[in-house]
Amino acid sequence: MSYKILILEDNTLLLQTLEDFLGGHDYICTLVSSGKEALKQCYENKYDLYLLDVKVPDLSGFDFLKELRASGDRTPAIFVTSLSDQESLTKGFMLGGDDYIKKPFDLSELLLRIKALLARAKGIVDDWLEIDDAYKLNLARKRLFHNQEELDINLKDFELLYLLVKERGKVVTKEMIHERLWSSSEEINEGSIRVYINNLKKIFGKDSILNIRGIGYRFEK
Template sequence: MSYRVLILEDNTLLLQTLEDFLLEHAFICTLVKSGKEALEACYQNSFDLYLVDVKVPDINGFEVLNALRHSGDRTPAIFITSLNDQESLTKGFLLGGDDYIKKPFDLQELLLRMKAILTRTKGFVDDWLIIDDEYKLNLARKRLFKGNVELDLNLKDFELLYLLVKERGHVITKEMIHNHLWNSCEEINEGSVRVYINNLKKIFGKETIVNIRSIGYRFEK
């Protein structure tokens, strides 16, 4: 599954930067620029996490989260703000904020904070490998998704696809495939590899997985 994030931020450039970055990590983002828009979005939709700027039009971020908490909404929230005084920091936590990151901030640090909160509240965070605009691999659950739709793929298919995507553009030898798909206690079945390759070609197209004669395969998507 992908996690749904509401981002309240009135700086257009930062808002777009956050969306682009989080989309790369398979988050589904809803963008709002005012406190009023944020409340309307939260009352109409369900989110897994809020990213809340404090200094925004109409209703500030502190008041937004306060209203949500009073309505019974316990969705975790991270304040993103230029405020750096102890009083503001304390106020944010007392209103029900789960974390607080000061501008300017590193995007990777923000991602780590988000994952830490989601791990605590959801039990685990899915780890994704993006293939292209349509397809992505959920590494935690070993699943292939087209958009938000899970595709039917057996475990060996998945493991082979993961190997091909991870090394895309490079030739994956038959020996590499054997070592990745079978442990030392299992019997290697060369015929099965051809079946797995054909299964993947049905999804991604014959031209995507190139057969390097007598050597192996190359993923070119």
């Protein structure tokens, strides 16, 4: 199974070098050059590791990770930076960074650090939540499985499904959904909730989620 890595770096040459190198080792890379674009990608997709430059446009690597950690995202993160002062390094770790490597760096060393961090994270990879005999959620990697097959659902579908399953038999209010699916800096879209609900109904059946008019939803499966 290939791991998915989000790379935040505004140096085009380095970005391409990292994609070529890591792609050659079977990692699937998403490349972004600004903090805001990285944040957008993370709200739409699931990743196993972040490689983060600090000095990037729109939103620094530090602020990017701070935003994600505040939303409950615990995906392993490595800072790839030219900053070397103790204050900056301390800030990176305090914000939730797991490791750092200073520029310029050796690609083989970066690969070792990635492998070590992912191996460490495997301790929580088997954190499962069963929905029924066929379906289960991998909470650490934010994946939905049908038997042994991974299903393709986006991150907000996953977060909504997790909330509904965790509160199975109870009404999940719209306020609870807002708090789970959107960070404080994101604009809440009521229409999107209906889209996510319909996406889940396509998987589990139209009667699997009951609409409690004006209040929220209840998972019936």
